[in-house]
Amino acid sequence: MLSRDIGIDLGTANVVIYVKGRGIVLDEPSIVAIDTTTGKALEVGEEAYRMIGRTPGNIVAIRPLKDGVIADFDVTEMMLTHFLNKINVKGFLSKPRIVICVPTNITAVEKKAIREVAEKSGGKQIFLEEEPKVAAIGAGMDIFQPSGNMVIDIGGGTTEIAVLSMGNIVTATSVKMAGDKFDQEILSYIKKKYKLLIGDRTAEEIKLNVATVFPGARDEEIEIRGRDMVSGLPRTITVNSKEVQEALEEPVSHLIHAAKSVLEKTPPELSADIIDRGVILTGGGALLHGIDQLFAEELKVPVLVADEPMSCVAKGTGLMLEHIDKIAKRKLI
Numbered sequence: 001m002l003s004r005d006i007g008i009d010l011g012t013a014n015v016v017i018y019v020k021g022r023g024i025v026l027d028e029p030s031i032v033a034i035d036t037t038t039g040k041a042l043e044v045g046e047e048a049y050r051m052i053g054r055t056p057g058n059i060v061a062i063r064p065l066k067d068g069v070i071a072d073f074d075v076t077e078m079m080l081t082h083f084l085n086k087i088n089v090k091g092f093l094s095k096p097r098i099v100i101c102v103p104t105n106i107t108a109v110e111k112k113a114i115r116e117v118a119e120k121s122g123g124k125q126i127f128l129e130e131e132p133k134v135a136a137i138g139a140g141m142d143i144f145q146p147s148g149n150m151v152i153d154i155g156g157g158t159t160e161i162a163v164l165s166m167g168n169i170v171t172a173t174s175v176k177m178a179g180d181k182f183d184q185e186i187l188s189y190i191k192k193k194y195k196l197l198i199g200d201r202t203a204e205e206i207k208l209n210v211a212t213v214f215p216g217a218r219d220e221e222i223e224i225r226g227r228d229m230v231s232g233l234p235r236t237i238t239v240n241s242k243e244v245q246e247a248l249e250e251p252v253s254h255l256i257h258a259a260k261s262v263l264e265k266t267p268p269e270l271s272a273d274i275i276d277r278g279v280i281l282t283g284g285g286a287l288l289h290g291i292d293q294l295f296a297e298e299l300k301v302p303v304l305v306a307d308e309p310m311s312c313v314a315k316g317t318g319l320m321l322e323h324i325d326k327i328a329k330r331k332l333i
C-alpha cells in the first residue's frame with residue numbers, strides 16, 4: 001500500500017516534498033504569481049519564478065515565506081495546497097501525516113501558523129521538527145550517538161547553526177543571513193559601484209556563476225544587464241569574482257561570527273568530537289564557492305559540504321518518516 005506520510009522542507013527559497021516510499025517528488029521555488037485584480041494565483045513554483053521582476057502592474061510574484069517563517073499566510077496556503085495537489089494526482093495521499101521543518105528560534109505564534117497552513121492544505125497530523133537536526137540526519141550524520149556533530153544549514157532566508165548529540169540540539173543559533181541577503185548585497189554593490197540597477201534574479205545569477213567568498217579562489221567574469229541610474233537606459237557591464245567576494249565579505253563574516261559563538265558555548269568534550277568529525281554544510285548556501293574553505297580557515301576544524309546539500313532537509317524528513325509512529329507517540333506523551 002502506498003504511504004500517506006510526507007516530509008516537507010517549506011523553505012524561504014524552495015519547497016521540497018518527500019513521500020515515504022517514493023523519495024523526493026517535488027522541488028520548486030516558493031513563489032506564487034497573483035493577479036491583484038482577482039486575488040487569484042496565476043502560477044505557482046517554477047512558472048512563477050520565471051515571472052519575477054517581469055510582471056505587468058496587475059500581477060505580483062510573491063515569496064510568501066521570509067526568513068524561514070510565513071510572511072503571508074493565505075499565499076503560503078495557496079502554494080502548499082497547489083504543490084500537494086500536484087503530487088497527488090491519483091488521490092492516494094489524501095489526509096497525509098506531515099513532518100515539516102522549522103527554524104530553531106521561531107515563536108510559538110510562528111509555529112502555530114506553519115501547523116495551521118499544513119492542516120488547511122490537507123494534512124491530518126502535523127509534526128514540526130527543528131531544521132538543523134533534520135538537515136544533519138539528511139546529510140548522513142549519526143546524531144544519535146553521545147558525540148558532538150556540528151551542522152551549518154545555509155538556506156535562502158536563514159542560516160541554522162547547531163551542535164547535536166544523542167539526537168538533540170545542544171547549542172544552536174539561527175541568523176537571518178543567508179542566500180537572499182547575499183543577493184541583496186551583490187545588488188547594492190553593483191548599484192553603488194556602477195550606478196546600475198539590477199533585478200534580484202540577475203544578482204542571484206552573479207552569485208551562482210562567478211561568486212567566491214574565499215579570496216583568490218575563483219577568477220571568472222559575467223556580463224550582466226541592468227538600468228543605468230543616471231541615463232535611465234539599459235546598460236551592460238562585466239562583473240568579476242573579486243568584486244563579488246568584496247560584496248559578500250560582510251554578510252559572510254556575520255555567519256562566521258555566529259558559528260564561532262555556537263562553538264564557544266559548546267561543552268569541551270563535544271568540541272573535541274567536532275575536531276575529529278568536522279562540520280557539515282547543508283542548504284543551497286553550502287554551494288557558495290569557497291564557503292567551506294573559509295569556514296575551515298576561520299573555525300580551525302575540517303569542513304565538508306554534504307552531498308546534494310539542497311535536498312538534505314527533505315531527505316532528513318524522509319528518514320524521520322521511517323520512525324513516524326515513534327514520533328507520533330512521543331508527541332502524545
Ligand SMILES: Nc1ncnc2c1ncn2[C@@H]1O[C@H](COP(=O)(O)OP(=O)(O)OP(=O)(O)O)[C@@H](O)[C@H]1O
Nearest residue numbers: 011012013014155156157158179283284285287288
Ligand atoms: N551554486 C550556488 N551557489 C550559491 N548559492 C546557491 C547555489 N545554489 C543555490 N544557492 C542559493 O541557495 C538558496 C536556497 O537554498 P535552500 O533551498 O536550501 O533554502 P530554503 O530551504 O528555501 O531556505 P530557508 O532554509 O532559509 O527557509 C538560494 O538563496 C540560492 O540562491
